[in-house]
Amino acid sequence: MTTRRIDVLDVLRGVAIMGTLGTNIWIFTSPGGPANALDALAQSGTVETFLRFLANGKFLALLTLLFGVGLELQYRSAARRNAPWPGWYLWRAGLLFLEGLIHYVLIFEFDVLMGYAVTSIIVAYLIGRSDRVVRAWMITVGSAFVALIGLATFIMVYGQVSTVPPASEASTLFSEGAYLDQVAARIQLIGVYRVEAVFIIPMGIVLFLLGSRLMRAGIFEDSVQGATLRGRLMLAGLGVALPLNLLTSFAGEAWFLVDRYLLPPLVALGLLALVTTVVHRMSGAPGTVRRGLTAIGRTALSCYVFQNLAAATLCYGWGLGLAARFAGLRPWWVIGAWAGICALFMALSTLWLRRYDRGPLELLWQWAYTAPQSRRVTNDKIMDNSIKR
Template sequence: MTTRRIDVLDVLRGVAIMGTLGTNIWIFTSPAGPEGLLDALGRTGTVETFLRFLANGKFLALLTLLFGVGLELQYRSAARRGAPWPGWYLWRAGLLFLEGLIHYVLIFEFDVLMGYALTSIIVAYLIGRSDRAVRAWMITVGSVFAVLVGLVTLALAYGRAGMAPPAAAPSTLFSEGSYLDQVAARIELVGVYRIEAVFIVPMGIVLFLLGSRLMRAGVFEESGRGAALRRKLMVIGFGVGAPLNLLTSFAGETWFLVDRYLLPPLVALGLLALVTTLVHRMAGAPGLLRRGLTNVGRTALSCYVFQNLAAAALCYGWGLGLAAEFDELRPWWVVAAWAGVCALFMALSTLWLRRFERGPLELVWQWAYTAPQSHLRTNDKVMDNSIKR
């Protein structure tokens, strides 16, 4: 890939990471934390509903597409080196799952890394197959996924129409509970909090494969077929996906799954095309915003994990406890909290990359990935020398 296209991917990753915080910040700033997520959907005002619409699911889908692009790059690298595939990529997936598990237990209930790890193992065996086979997988899995979302949505509508659940006392775990109390709750309620994987994995299979194929189709090329493809994606994303997604955002909590998993991927295609086009059209040295997004993209794993930790420390009772203190100032203080955390990590990632090539978690992760290979190569050399003797 050219340096220009690598820059585009870094900016896109930065946008996706900051955008996922735009969804998660509504969870952190709720006094009830994750436990108040679904209850809040039915009683938010017009302004908050619109602000949630801007981020909900769209940047998760964009990040998922970019994971597919990354998987395509890994596949190409292995092919160039003549290395077996998926080979050591499965070890990468295992490390990603471990990273996600630690992130889930210690920091955040709705970690996506574990789901991405499982998805990447499946897609690793599909990515090198023919375009016809990949299309068949995408259509089949996508259709099953859409039916699943539709059936659950109908069940939610029928259940809410048939009976009103009794009002529950608001939870104080996240406004007053200790850090260890929250860790214990994540372990105890793992089946509840990890149910999202039922939706993340099939959606991920489709979007991983789509990201791979979009790259092969030249979506990141500056002109020619890349520009034409991006125009089509923007029509799909902003002309079709965004208006429908806006309707479901205001349709109530019954449409939560459609609003988060089914329509946002369409909008994400438009976002991918728009950001890529804007970066290609920028001339001269990058400005402050673009540099910040690029550096967040280069340290994406670290920023994803640590921005959630920072938001938890800002909002939860074991930290500054601002979620309960500023609840009356919603939704505007939520926007300010998101912007502040984003600015913080743009600055921190920039300062870190002045001294190091990778982010802190990326350095640990790279060591964990390469150490076993180095050990095996050393053992092979020792065995070769022994045989020669």
């Protein structure tokens, strides 16, 4: 890969990480917290609904596409080294699942890393297959996913089924509860909070494979072919899907699944193309914003986890308790909270990378990934020496 293409991926990851916080921040800043996420969504005013629309689902989908690109890079690396595939990548996926589980239990109910880990194991066995096989998987899983979303939406629209339980009451767990009480609730309600995997995994399979194939098609190349492909994606994603997504955002809670899981992936394709085009057209030294986005992209795992921890500390009762204290200032203070956290992590990640080449969690994760391999190599050498003797 050229340096320019690596820069593009770092910027895209930075945008995706900041965008996922743009979705999650509405959960953190709600006095009821994750326990009343759907209640808060149903009660949103016009301004808040529009602000939620700007991020909801789109950056989750963009991050999912980029995970597919990362999987493609891992596959290419193994092919260059003539290493077995998926081989040690399965250990990598296992570590990602463990990271997600810890993140879920200790910090945030709607972690996506566990779903990505399961998805990556499935896609690892598909990514090296022929285009025909990959296309068949994408069409089959994608069709089933669309049918599931369509059926559920039809039932909610015409069957008078609400996404919010009729007897739902405001929870004080996050505005007044202790940290350990929240941890206990996450463990107790893991089946409830993890139900999103029903949508994340099939969507992930399609987007992982699509990210891989878009990279092979030259989406990140500064070429005529790449520019043409990006233009088509921007037209479809930003010209067609984005206006439709705006409509579903104001169509009511019954359209929640379409609004989060069906149209946003199409918008994300347009965003991927747009950001890539903008980066390619930039000349000269990167400015402050681009350097900050790149730094976040290079420390994406650390920023994803720690920005959620920062938001929880600011908003929950065991921290500063700002969600309950500033409830009357929604939605405006939420924008400031998001911008402040993003600026903080732009600065922190930039400073960290002056000394280290990876983020703190990335360094720990890399050690956990390579340590068993190093131990195996050492044991193999010992055995070889014993045989020679």
